[in-house]
Structure formats: structure tokens, C-alpha cells
Amino acid sequence: MCGIVGYVGTRQAAPEVYRGLLRLEYRGYDSVGLAVLNGSSLGVVRKKGKVDAVREEIGGMIGTIGIGHTRWATHGAPSERNAHPLRSGKFAIVHNGIIENYRALREELEANGFVFSSDTDSETIAHLFALYDRGDLRETLRAVVRRLEGSFAIAALCEGAPNVIAAARRNSPLIVGRGETGYYLASDIPALAGCVQTVTVLKNGDMALVCADRVQIFDDRGEVRRQ
Ligand code: GLU
Secondary structure, X not given: XXXXXXXXXXXXXXXXXXXXXXXOHHHOOOEEEEEEEEOOEEEEEEEEOOHHHHHXXXXXXXXXXXXXXXXXXXXXXXXXXXXXXXXXXXXXXXXXXXXXXXXXXXXXXXXXXXXOOOOOOOHHHHHHHHHOOOXXXXXXXXXXXXXXXXXXXXEEEEOOEEEEEEEEEEEOOOEEEEEOOEEEXXXXXXXXXXXXXXXXXXXXXXXXXXXXXXXXEXXXXXXXXXX
């Protein structure tokens, strides 16, 4: 097991995400990474090893929206190449879980011209975001999730959507918390201890668009259940 953290608000995101990742260390991990969006520019740092392997670099990651990941490798060796966040075009994604149909998806995506830079099952998710990108992140997220079999908690950033984290879960936990300066995402409640006043546990199959001042949660039919 391993973890996901996200933050969008008025503070610098990298230290907030880093702090949450440190609190998830007990879940086990072999590599770590963060992505921060600064305007329309994505910065990504990935390292093999412990969470503090990225400590030196987070000071240089500017931006108030970010996602982070600790990985427990299931597909592909524990290495920097396979560490998350994984990129495709305008997108950076983190994923916990296993994409069971990744072989078929990878063949399809390669036939569509996507080039893989890792050995993970998770990279298929990043390329699916790019494949289904029509400029509406909500619809792109729904299209991606429809293609996935297996278990996942996902958080994604898009260079064309500088104020929002897209998230989804199925058979892997994911929660959203509201703090004084913005919203947080995490795999479990201890990661957000002391940072948030309220917590919403996403239901199985839920998707979410998380902004600095609001969160929209919807199901696979696209019906909003919390705004
Ligand atoms: N299956 C993915 C991988 O091996 C995610 C593993 C995880 O949950 O950390 O990269």
C-alpha cells in the first residue's frame, strides 16, 4: 500500500503535499514524486527511495496546486523511471492500485502513437487523459475512468486547467478535506491530521473536481452529489 496527497489553495502546494506524504510513510513505499502546476507550466520531481529524497527539490517547486505520490511497485521495478507522477502531453497523474486491463490499453495507445516512458500499468491512465482531452476536464475524467478495469485512486493535473485537481476512485480509498487555506486530497485521514476541518470520504466510483474554494463530487452517470 502507498499513498496519494493533493493540495489546492492559497499556500505553496509542494510543502503541503510533502508533509502529507511524510504522514503516509507508514503505508510503505519505494519511490516518491510530486507535480506542481504554476500557471500553465507543470513541474515534476520523482525519486527512488524515501519521501525525504525530494526534500531539497520542493523549495524550487512554485505553485499553489499540486499532487504527490508514494509508490509500492506492482508493475515495473522500483525506480525513478517508474515513479509517479506520470506525464502525457498536458497531464500529470498519480495512481494507487492496479489497472488490470493495462496490456490491452497499452497496445491500443501505442497503436494511437503514444510513447511509453515507464513500465507501469499507471502510465496508461496518463495517456488516456491525453487521448480523451477535448478541453473539458470533467468529461475527460469520465471518459478515462470508463476505460479502466481494476482498482484505482487517481489524482490528475492538466496544464490547461490551472485551478483544479481531477480525482477518482474505485476499490482504493480517497478522501477530500477542507482546510483553512484550501482543499486537500489524500488516501487516508491521518495524512491530513491537523490540516483540515472537514473530511469527505469519496464513495466507490466517485469522481471529483477539487478547487481552492469548492469541490464537486459526481458519480459515473455524471450526477453531482455534492457541490
Ligand atoms: N500499479 C502502480 C505501479 O506499479 C501503482 C502502485 C501503487 O499503488 O503505488 O506503479
